Amino acid sequence: MIKLDGISGFVAVAESGSISEAARRLRLSKSVVSERLAELERGLSSKLLHRTTRKLSLTEDGIIFLERAHRILQEIEQGTADIAERRGTISGPLRLSAPVTFGRMHLGPALYPFLAAHPKLQLTLDLDDRRVDAAADGYDAVIRNGAISDSRLMAWRLAPSRRVLVASPAYIKESGKPRSIEELERHRGVFYTNRGVADWRFPSSGGAVLVRGQMGFGVNNGDMLRDAAMAGLGIALLPTFAVGAAIEAGKLEIIDIGVQPELEYIHIAHSQGRQPSFKLRALADHLRAAFGTPPYWDPAFPA
Incomplete structure (x- = not known):
């Protein structure tokens, strides 16, 4: 008999590409996930996965069964949700x-x-x-x-x-406060690297304007980006949810260049x-x- 936990284990392995990651998602041990997969394959009398020391890949039967397995799990999830909604739970x-x-x-x-x-x-x-x-x-x-x-x-x-350009009072005292896009380009910037290249984007009647300040510091975390701006390393373009408290405390100042970033x-x-x-x-x-x-x-x- 095919069991639901075997189907969910197979889908998790197929999506993640590894038994270890599937076990982490399902909060089970690797041995349990492996046994459920083996039991599913025995129930289907078919091999669903190619197993090597480096990676897992789907067999032809595995590719076909995965589509049906997704549907089964989605139908069960939707049925459970429908019952929960009826009960308000x-x-x-x-x-x-x-x-x-x-x-x-x-x-x-x-x-x-x-x-x-x-x-x-x-x-x-x-x-x-x-x-x-x-x-x-x-x-x-x-x-x-x-x-x-x-x-x-x-x-x-x-x-x-909303996003705003900000800098520390110490940076502004040392380097001045830009009042236009042209002036902004001459300032040091601290950039959020997860957005790609080191630039800022502003809307204009002729399309988006990209401003590339001088790279002062790049980092892929918003907390460190805010802290770098407060440390005086340059100007940052940050969402107000990250810098609102720092602005109210006087640790950062808003820089107005006459144009607002896109909402x-x-x-x-x-x-x-x-x-x-x-x-x-x-x-x-x-x-x-x-x-x-x-x-x-x-x-x-x-x-």
Whole structure:
């Protein structure tokens, strides 16, 4: 008899490409996942995976069965969600990914009361500043700051995310405060490297204007980027959720060059084609209410 835990184990291995990673996602031992796979293959009388010392790959039968296995798990997940919605309960596993700075400063405090109100929800949150692949990495949803370029994802807006140019009072005293895009280009910058090249983008009537300041420091973490700006290493373009408190405390000053960066949004995104669960929709509604419009981290910054 084919068991559901064998199907879920096979899907996890196929998506992650390794038994070790699948075991981590499922919170099981490698030996348990391996045994479930072997039992599934015996039940199907077919080999689903090619196993070598370096990697796992799907057999022809594995490729065919994977599509059906996805459907089976999705139908069960949707059926469970439908029953939960009828009963008004929120329960079961939910795996999310979010950026480190936003997760630490704002997402965590918003999540805690939601989890306390729904003790049967088993939420796992991974904080990572890289752009994870929601489907391949096994996430039910990802939370991101900025545009969603992945066409495989369906995104819901949670809150607007304004960005501002900032520098420390010490840097401004030493180097002056630029008043235009042309002046900004002559200043040292601290850049968020996960956005790619070291530049800032501003809208204009003729299209986007890219400003490349002098590279002072590059880092792939928002906390360190803010701290580098406070240390006087240069000018940074940062979301107000990361620098609002530092501005109010006088540790950073807003730099006005006569043009505002494009408005971005905090999104929660899930894989296209998958029916969003009741618990995911409930979480999104809770986060929108918790962040507010305008968001609570923007009280000192007029629109």
